[in-house]
Amino acid sequence: MRAFHRYVHRFLFTITSAAVILFLAFGLFLFYDRSTRINSDTLRDELGFINVLIRSVHDHARLGNRESLEAMNKAAEEARRALPPRFFDSGTETFLHQLADSPSEEELRAAVTELGGIARRISASYYENREQSRLVFIGFGLSMMVLVGILLALALRFHLEHTRYVGRGAKLLESLERILNFESENIDFSPRWLEEEELLRQVEGIAAAHRSNRELAEHRVYGTLEAFIPRMREILSHSVPCDRLAVAFVDTAGHVIAESASSVLPVTHLEPGFIEELKDTSLGSILTSRKTRIINDLPRHYEEIHQSESTKLILEEGIRASITVPIEIQEIMAETTRAFVSLMERKDNETSLHIIRMSRYSYILARELAKSDSSITPMMLREILWFAPLHDIGKIGIPDRVLQKNGPLDGRERSLIEDHVNIGLSVIHSMNSGVNRIIDLELLNTAENIIASHHERFDGTGYPRGLAGKDIPVSGRIVALADVFDALTSKRPYKEAFSIDKSMGIIEAGLGSHFDPDVYAAFLKALPEIRLVYDRYKEI
Numbered sequence: 258m259r260a261f262h263r264y265v266h267r268f269l270f271t272i273t274s275a276a277v278i279l280f281l282a283f284g285l286f287l288f289y290d291r292s293t294r295i296n297s298d299t300l301r302d303e304l305g306f307i308n309v310l311i312r313s314v315h316d317h318a319r320l321g322n323r324e325s326l327e328a329m330n331k332a333a334e335e336a337r338r339a340l341p342p343r344f345f346d347s348g349t350e351t352f353l354h355q356l357a358d359s360p361s362e363e364e365l366r367a368a369v370t371e372l373g374g375i376a377r378r379i380s381a382s383y384y385e386n387r388e389q390s391r392l393v394f395i396g397f398g399l400s401m402m403v404l405v406g407i408l409l410a411l412a413l414r415f416h417l418e419h420t421r422y423v424g425r426g427a428k429l430l431e432s433l434e435r436i437l438n439f440e441s442e443n444i445d446f447s448p449r450w451l452e453e454e455e456l457l458r459q460v461e462g463i464a465a466a467h468r469s470n471r472e473l474a475e476h477r478v479y480g481t482l483e484a485f486i487p488r489m490r491e492i493l494s495h496s497v498p499c500d501r502l503a504v505a506f507v508d509t510a511g512h513v514i515a516e517s518a519s520s521v522l523p524v525t526h527l528e529p530g531f532i533e534e535l536k537d538t539s540l541g542s543i544l545t546s547r548k549t550r551i552i553n554d555l556p557r558h559y560e561e562i563h564q565s566e567s568t569k570l571i572l573e574e575g576i577r578a579s580i581t582v583p584i585e586i587q588e589i590m591a592e593t594t595r596a597f598v599s600l601m602e603r604k605d606n607e608t609s610l611h612i613i614r615m616s617r618y619s620y621i622l623a624r625e626l627a628k629s630d631s632s633i634t635p636m637m638l639r640e641i642l643w644f645a646p647l648h649d650i651g652k653i654g655i656p657d658r659v660l661q662k663n664g665p666l667d668g669r670e671r672s673l674i675e676d677h678v679n680i681g682l683s684v685i686h687s688m689n690s691g692v693n694r695i696i697d698l699e700l701l702n703t704a705e706n707i708i709a710s711h712h713e714r715f716d717g718t719g720y721p722r723g724l725a726g727k728d729i730p731v732s733g734r735i736v737a738l739a740d741v742f743d744a745l746t747s748k749r750p751y752k753e754a755f756s757i758d759k760s761m762g763i764i765e766a767g768l769g770s771h772f773d774p775d776v777y778a779a780f781l782k783a784l785p786e787i788r789l790v791y792d793r794y795k796e797i
């Protein structure tokens with residue numbers, strides 16, 4: 258394509274130069290031709306008058322009659338009228354008047370001599386004019402040549418600049434090629450012409466898009482969402498204006514849970530942990546269609562199409578347009594949890610609703626505590642929500658006759674039950690090492706803490722390690738309270754469901770001995786939300 262442009266340019270350059278030269282040469286010819294022709298025409302006419310006058314003088318001298326006198330005077334009158342006065346001197350003027358009367362032979366001879374003088378003057382004037390025309394012609398010709406020279410020089414300069422422009426453009430493209438081949442990072446090019454500026458802008462655009470793609474490709478796929486999301490937003494913002502990037506998960510019970518978010522906006526209203534029923538959002542159709550949704554006018558979408566709490570919160574943050582992309586993740590943990598819950602439903606008296614409630618309670622407590630405890634990160638919040646359901650995973654290794662026994666347990670049976678913690682730990686360890694082989698990450702630390710310490714007591718009398726106070730991981734202290742609270746408020750084969758108030762009384766009695774008072778304080782603060790979960794996931 259570039260070669261083609263070069264040929265077109267050269268062709269146009271040659272044609273234009275040739276046309277200009279031909280045009281000027283033709284003009285010059287016309288000018289010369291015309292100026293000389295005017296001179297010779299005038300000469301012919303002027304000499305014609307003189308010729309007629311001389312002939313009439315001769316005729317009159319020979320004939321001497323009235324007709325020849327009139328013809329001579331008529332010719333004299335015409336000559337006087339037609340010839341420029343510069344050819345006459347004062348003598349000539351007088352002599353022409355004298356011709357009107359009957360002139361003597363001598364006077365006629367003098368008139369002829371005088372007319373010969375006029376003819377000589379006319380002829381001299383003609384040559385003078387011709388000389389002037391030639392000078393003008395040479396002058397004009399020279400200036401035309403100078404003009405053509407200037408035009409050629411300009412055209413040549415333009416030609417060279419164009420060639421250099423093409424060369425510089427090629428260099429720019431070369432540096433783009435280097436960037437695309439990962440050989441360089443920068444475009445070292447300072448534009449001189451507007452076209453180059455435009456070309457540079459386009460090349461920089463391509464390079465930026467390429468850098469984004471490259472950064473995306475090189476970014477570690479495995480990592481925590483908390484680390485990944487802000488980086489991803491940064492990379493995306495190279496090519497798309499992106500003020501907020503967030504991930505929400507849809508759980509097995511049909512909830513949308515807002516997860517890690519990265520935002521450049523000063524306030525965040527839709528925070529990680531925000532839960533909304535999938536059916537109340539407009540995300541369901543995206544999940545079904547598996548198509549990306551773009552909303553260009555979010556306020557209008559909210560007013561006219563669909564009102565959801567999450568959209569309202571995002572609008573309050575200042576977001577005005579959104580792109581939503583459905584991502585299907587084969588979530589090992591979600592699958593495992595689901596399998597575990599159905600297993601436990603058959604094996605123990607725990608129901609899937611117990612699992613949902615106690616994990617939500619745990620999550621609410623953790624979120625409340627996180628307000629004053631920065632060690633509870635959003636990642637830990639998510640892990641508590643995900644992994645709290647696994648707290649009793651070790652019960653799969655406990656014989657049914659012990660697990661399902663109605664009535665008091667003897668010491669051996671009790672220690673068998675207590676062993677569910679160690680069994681659970683070995684399950685999670687083997688899972689953790691399996692996961693580690695793939696992703697090199699301590700993904701299940703929180704799960705491990707929850708399983709290991711949900712039977713520890715705040716005064717150190719719990720099992721299996723007898724940890725006390727804040728030595729018990731916070732996730733364990735949270736799950737312990739949430740698990741017991743749900744057991745108290747639920748119906749079990751050996752007891753009725755206690756009211757919330759009664760259950761809270763029992764827990765209060767165990768503060769400092771069984772439960773962490775700080776966790777209970779968080780419980781009190783979050784009580785309205787706890788009640789919402791309690792009401793929503795009641796056993797029917």
Ligand SMILES: [Fe+2]
Pocket residue numbers: 648649677711712
């Ligand atoms: Fe347990």
Ligand SMILES: [Fe+2]
Pocket residue numbers: 607615648649740
């Ligand atoms: Fe439990």
